[in-house]
Amino acid sequence: METSLSLQPCRLSPELYREPLPFDLYNINGTLLWRRGTRLKHAEGGIISQSFFRQRPDTEHHQVSAPESLETLFHRYAQLTERWSCTVQDARDLRQLAGELVVLCEAHSDVCVGFVPYLAGSSHALRHSFAVTSVAIQLGTALGLDAGRLKTLARAALTMNLSLISNHDDWKKTRGPLSEQQKINVHRHPSLSADLLSQTPGVDLRWISAVDQHHENLDGSGYPLGLKGNEITMEARLLRVADSWCALVMDGSGRGKKTPQGALNELSNCTRGVLDHQVFLALKTLMGHYPPGTLIRLENRETAVVVRWVRSGSLLPLSALSILTPSGEIMREFKIRDVRQFGFHIRDYTLLNLAQMSRLPWLRVWTSG
Secondary structure: OOOOOOEEEEOOOHHHHOOOOOOOEEOOOOOEEEOOOOOOOOOOOOHHHOOEEEEOHHHOOOOOOHHHHHHHHHHHHHHHHHOOOOOHHHHHHHHHHHHHHHHHHHHOHHHHHHOHHHOOOOOHHHHHHHHHHHHHHHHHHHOOOOHHHHHHHHHHHHHOOOOOHHHHHHHHOOOOOOOHHHHHHHHHHHHHHHHHHHOOOOOOHHHHHHHHOOOOOOEOOOOOOOOEHHHOOHHHHHHHHHHHHHHHHOOOOOOOOOOHHHHHHHHHHHOOOOOOHHHHHHHHHHHOOOOOOOEEEEOOOOEEEOOOOOOOOOOOOOEEEEEEOOOOOEEEEEEEEEOOOOOOOEEEEOOOOHHHHHHOOHHHHHHHO
């Protein structure tokens, strides 16, 4: 069991559906799935037959937070993609990882969307794919995908750039337009990634198709196959929208190309005939102008980060976590601010410089939030 926690097997009985969980629930790898007090739904399901674990009663004061669980999953993902060799074990490990991420996203969606851009690690490509996975899971859930298709969606998102990860990171370090050969590699990467999956025992056709089609457009202008309309699977349509949004707002350095509002405006201009409009509307409703992870400047000139979803029907978050003083220094204690109160109203979006990004203890930020 890959965990430093002291865990013991736990059998879920039907009675636990009727009351809040009396303890935190983990999987075999020690990843936190549901916190104590969570009410389980039958849709989270078929879970009675699965293997779960809880901390031993004498050690339950040592709890793993959702941000820590997400960080652990990301490190496992980095290790898995680095050693990928198209074996049946690779497929098993990816399936396990995707399933755990789906469960974590369902229980802690704000952390999974907001914390990903700030995860420690040098690979922008891995953070991007991980972010796309988290966003796609939220979109799939909002559109009513069942548990099996959500897992397929997560597997596809995690492997959609499998053939391009090292090249992608190299390109981020260069300035100027891509060379002709680099452009060819970009257009080929969906097919090459699908080919790697085809060579891997235990990977199903729906998974491969989603990867192969994740850059296709409804009007046939996409690549690599130029598919149109109903030829494109729903999983691929979800990935196309999530990938496009993440590319605009999340570059892993706090300096996205667009603000969340600007990204929605840009995508709305190309959604008709290119992106699936139903999926785009789900994205617009879910993310809004201030999704978790958004950096904002408050009226008192503190820098804060949105750590919770905006309440449905509202344009503004209810609160944010202040992380920098008005002079730009890291706060000794991060503070929750009610942005509806005088002095804490949102002035605008903001950015961090590279020094601030590297010095901020992001795990503590998200644990505090």
